[in-house]
Amino acid sequence: MTSGALSADKHGGGAPPPRKPHIELPFLLDFVPLQDEGSTQVSRFFSALKEGRFETTRCTACDTLLFQPRTTCPECMSTELRWEELPQSGRIYAFSAMLMGAPIGMEKDLPFVLGLIDLDGVGLRIFSRFEGGSYEDFAIGQRMRLRVHTFPDGRVTYRFAPAADTFPLQAKA
Amino acid sequence: MDKVAIVAGGTSRFGVRNLTWRELLQEAAAATFDAESRILPKEIDTLVVGAAEPERFAFQSYVAPLAAETLGMTPKMLLRTELACASGQMALRTAWAHIASGLCDVALVAGVEKMNLPNMAETQASMACVLDREWEGLHGASAPPFFAMCAQRHMHSYGTTVEQMAKVVEKNHHYSTFNPTAHFTKEVPMDKVLRSPMVAPPLRLFDCSGITDGAAIAILAREAIVPDLTDTPLWVHGWGQANQGFRTGAIGDLASWPAMSLAAREAYRNARVSPKDLDVVELHDCFSISEIIAYEQLGFTPEGKGGAFIDEGQSYIGGSTPINTRGGLLGCGHPLGATGVAQVVELFRTLRSEVPPQRQVSGATLAMAHNLSGNANTHSIGIYGLDKPGTAA
Numbered sequence: 267m268t269s270g271a272l273s274a275d276k277h278g279g280g281a282p283p284p285r286k287p288h289i290e291l292p293f294l295l296d297f298v299p300l301q302d303e304g305s306t307q308v309s310r311f312f313s314a315l316k317e318g319r320f321e322t323t324r325c326t327a328c329d330t331l332l333f334q335p336r337t338t339c340p341e342c343m344s345t346e347l348r349w350e351e352l353p354q355s356g357r358i359y360a361f362s363a364m365l366m367g368a369p370i371g372m373e374k375d376l377p378f379v380l381g382l383i384d385l386d387g388v389g390l391r392i393f394s395r396f397e398g399g400s401y402e403d404f405a406i407g408q409r410m411r412l413r414v415h416t417f418p419d420g421r422v423t424y425r426f427a428p429a430a431d432t433f434p435l436q437a438k439a
Numbered sequence: 440m441d442k443v444a445i446v447a448g449g450t451s452r453f454g455v456r457n458l459t460w461r462e463l464l465q466e467a468a469a470a471t472f473d474a475e476s477r478i479l480p481k482e483i484d485t486l487v488v489g490a491a492e493p494e495r496f497a498f499q500s501y502v503a504p505l506a507a508e509t510l511g512m513t514p515k516m517l518l519r520t521e522l523a524c525a526s527g528q529m530a531l532r533t534a535w536a537h538i539a540s541g542l543c544d545v546a547l548v549a550g551v552e553k554m555n556l557p558n559m560a561e562t563q564a565s566m567a568c569v570l571d572r573e574w575e576g577l578h579g580a581s582a583p584p585f586f587a588m589c590a591q592r593h594m595h596s597y598g599t600t601v602e603q604m605a606k607v608v609e610k611n612h613h614y615s616t617f618n619p620t621a622h623f624t625k626e627v628p629m630d631k632v633l634r635s636p637m638v639a640p641p642l643r644l645f646d647c648s649g650i651t652d653g654a655a656i657a658i659l660a661r662e663a664i665v666p667d668l669t670d671t672p673l674w675v676h677g678w679g680q681a682n683q684g685f686r687t688g689a690i691g692d693l694a695s696w697p698a699m700s701l702a703a704r705e706a707y708r709n710a711r712v713s714p715k716d717l718d719v720v721e722l723h724d725c726f727s728i729s730e731i732i733a734y735e736q737l738g739f740t741p742e743g744k745g746g747a748f749i750d751e752g753q754s755y756i757g758g759s760t761p762i763n764t765r766g767g768l769l770g771c772g773h774p775l776g777a778t779g780v781a782q783v784v785e786l787f788r789t790l791r792s793e794v795p796p797q798r799q800v801s802g803a804t805l806a807m808a809h810n811l812s813g814n815a816n817t818h819s820i821g822i823y824g825l826d827k828p829g830t831a832a
């Protein structure tokens with residue numbers, strides 16, 4: 267990968283020690299990935315998301331847009347990747363909901379809606395939790411918009427909510 | 440390549456069992472062998488264990504030596520195979536490859552999964568980590584919502600109905616009432632399916648296979664040894680497998696599973712047969728919609744016609760292709776590593792006319808076993824027959 271293009275921290279040399287998130291379950295039952303520079307080469311994905319940007323990598327050698335962000339291009343094996351911002355809007359391709367049987371740590375979230383979003387214009391289909399409604403409130407083809415979800419310990423992920431949704435950016439309590 | 444046949448097999452009872460991982464294995468062994476057996480485990484040179492997540496469900500890795508000691512074996516070749524829901528079939532295929540290539544003579548294949556834990560949410564977490572945990576699992580992804588989306592798209596594209604899915608459940612539970620080793624042994628009529636609690640819309644509780652403990656064993660042998668071990672072997676005729684993607688967004692249109700038709704095409708080509716030649720099929724009905732999509736992708740009916748296929752009764756005994764006469768995953772439950780082996784034990788018995796008459800496909804000589812794994816991105820198929828490969832009329 268180009269110097270500094272993907273991540274400030276390079277393999278091995280001088281990486282800061284992992285900043286431990288606050289994990290209540292045993293670590294190997296915690297679903298949220300470690301996101302800091304000491305744990306992953308794509309920590310920029312998460313730091314960008316914290317600032318409201320939805321980014322992934324594109325291969326500078328063969329121009330393939332890659333999601334999730336990579337460190338090696340699966341098409342041409344190049345490590346020359348650069349960060350690129352993705353659209354934050356799209357349409358629902360399919361969805362369902364979890365009404366029972368949630369994995370450990372997510373029981374309190376029940377019921378929740380999940381589905382696939384076709385991002386506008388980039389040919390990417392992204393799986394995500396939905397916010398802003400219950401199962402009956404969503405439909406195939408509905409326009410959706412990305413929202414940043416912050417876990418209690420500060421780690422982040424993306425979720426999608428109806429594009430016309432008007433309630434505040436922070437998730438409902 | 441040597442020809443290879445299945446010469447014996449047996450399963451534990453499937454269900455919520457008061458048995459540990461190693462006790463499930465012992466129950467399957469007792470169902471496979473007795474003092475009269477022509478071969479005992481201690482005389483078998485190879486052991487392949489199919490187990491998806493013993494680390495998660497039994498806090499135990501390195502299970503091949505555990506299984507060897509438990510069965511009294513000191514094999515010269517042993518290993519474990521893992522491909523989630525297809526772990527058992529991959530154990531069979533790995534054993535076949537070792538025998539066919541001349542590396543060993545006889546193999547014991549054991550599929551084992553202990554899934555019921557004191558904390559069901561922990562079991563669900565272990566099921567969910569079969570999917571892409573970092574990028575999709577953290578959203579709460581697991582099997583039911585994925586297959587629910589497949590059902591939604593199949594209904595959207597082809598007009599498939601929840602009643603048609605419920606008919607699949609009714610059929611497979613009907614056959615499992617004649618299978619004393621099944622997890623579920625009562626009839627589940629359509630209206631009971633349609634009134635059961637919603638799990639992941641449009642899928643209800645009975646649209647989903649159970650969380651089940653179970654084990655199954657099959658013995659495979661090279662051609663020269665087969666006559667010493669059984670008079671009626673089940674020959675391996677061919678394999679097919681295909682994978683497309685891992686994360687849910689990469690699987691395609693969900694209403695069709697292209698990897699499944701690719702795997703089927705390879706299996707049919709390798710076995711030199713076509714879909715209409717199959718007398719009985721064990722396929723991976725982890726959810727009711729999976730069986731409907733499988734009717735289409737395996738070539739029994741055109742894409743979009745899977746709902747009509749069950750409406751017409753084509754997958755019942757007496758129809759064009761009897762399917763899941765064991766009771767399927769819906770009726771028997773789905774102990775991940777055991778399922779693929781138990782399916783083939785069922786084909787072994789069916790083609791030898793050893794199952795109860797209510798689930799016997801009379802005169803069956805050619806059969807298929809199919810497993811999907813994960814979010815249906817990988818499909819694995821084996822074709823088996825009573826005739827030695829290359830000798831069929």
Ligand SMILES: [Zn+2]
Nearest residue numbers: 325328339342
């Ligand atoms: Zn490239």
